[in-house]
Amino acid sequence: MPPYPNVLVGYDGTAESDRALRWAADEARLRHLDLTVCHCWRWPYPISHVDVGIEAVVKRKGERLLDHGAGQAARLARSVKVRTRLMDGPAYAALVHEAHEAELVVIGSHGQDEPPVGSTVLQLPARAVRPVIVVRRAGAFRExxxxxxxxxxxxxxxxxxxxxxxxxxxxxxxxxxxxxxxxxxxxxxxxxxxxxxxxxxxxxxxxxxxxxxxxxxxxxxxxxxxxxxxxxxxxxxxxxxxxxxxxxxxxxxxxxxxxxxxxxxxxxxxxxxxxxxxxxxxxx
Missing domain, CATH: 3.40.50.620 (HUPs)
Structure with a gap:
């Protein structure tokens, strides 16, 4: 087994993450690697606010979103084995952790608007040990x-x-x-x-x-x-x-x-x- 057996992609259901998913599926197919689709759900309230019922609802929503992304990935690259990873907390921290087992990491970007300093687009490439590809809306195809x-x-x-x-x-x-x-x-x-x-x-x-x-x-x-x-x-x-x-x-x-x-x-x-x-x- 190779030391980094998968391509890791962050997925949150947005159009930007759909583009990242397509790119990651191509990478996995071309490199003959598995594809791991990762979604990070976050508790939307202050940490001191505990509600087991609401937390379960938020987590189930994340699971459904992740299943949707995995289904899309399977259709995009039929020869690729697709795995899923549901995590909580900030996306960049979860992806940095998972990147240790990846050949490369792919995420989407919300265009050319300047991302905030704490954004995943800036934090993940700085901290991940593997190459990170940030995918933007494509213009003319230049090859x-x-x-x-x-x-x-x-x-x-x-x-x-x-x-x-x-x-x-x-x-x-x-x-x-x-x-x-x-x-x-x-x-x-x-x-x-x-x-x-x-x-x-x-x-x-x-x-x-x-x-x-x-x-x-x-x-x-x-x-x-x-x-x-x-x-x-x-x-x-x-x-x-x-x-x-x-x-x-x-x-x-x-x-x-x-x-x-x-x-x-x-x-x-x-x-x-x-x-x-x-x-x-x-x-x-």
Whole structure:
């Protein structure tokens, strides 16, 4: 049995979670994995208010909703074994717990409106140990994965995930390096920003070296690179306009609290027009 034998999807009956369910069903089918549909019900009153009867009603409503989602999943991917998981409490906490047994986690997003700081869309990718895909309303179908590259361990993990996704789905891939980020480099590299030619050569070499082994591993993927003399947030948000999925590491080369996402990852979760995958670097 593989160490992470399922795709985990959060489901709450909304149109956004229906889109996540479709994406997760595709992932499970393409990866030959089980699909676990998880619903988190919450007690709607203060914790001091105890009413066993009302609690049972709320829980039964959650069970019916979960059964509905599982039925949809079974129809979407008939060859996939569908499991269900009913939990209580905040959705992000429950999904973080369940993610330890998953290959990846899929959730929906309520569009490009800025999610609150405590939302599942921001909390789950920061804390989950597995890749998290946040699915948004699709625009034109581009059949393209965009991946952010910056030379960090997390961007190497993002490259691995992005190439795998492109190979599984038969999509093309574009690796984008927004290299204009003086605040995130060592002091010894600051001089590069005074000479665009040197900066372009240095960062271009870093980009090609990062992508090269994945081109060898996945020769069937049409993979191209783009070095952009912009900050990574600007470069990747522009690239996301022509993508179905954009993949980034949880944090780049800058210094970030280990419980938080990097600024670029957070910006993409807030503003990207396509699905966003957040991938963590392997433990040191």
């Amino acid at each position: 393209r994965v965009v991946v952010g590259v910056d030379g960090s361990p997390a961007s190497d993990a993002a490259l691995a995930f992005a190439f795998e996704e492109a190979a599984l789905r038969g999509w093309n891939l574009r690796a984008v390096y927004g290299c204009w980020e003086p605040g995130a480099v060592a002091d010894s590299e600051l001089a590069l920003f005074a000479d665009e030619d040197k900066l372009t050569r240095s960062c271009g070499t870093r980009l090609e070296r990062a992508v090269a082994p994945w081109r060898v591993k996945y020769p069937q993927v049409d993979a191209r690179t783009a070095l952009v003399l912009e900050g990574p947030r600007t470069a990747l948000l522009e690239a996301a306009a022509d993508a179905d999925l954009i993949v980034v590491g949880d944090r780049g080369t800058g210094r970030v609290d280990p419980l938080l996402l990097g600024a670029t990852s957070t910006a993409l979760l807030r503003h990207a027009p396509c699905a966003v995958a957040i991938v963590h670097a392997p433990p040191a």
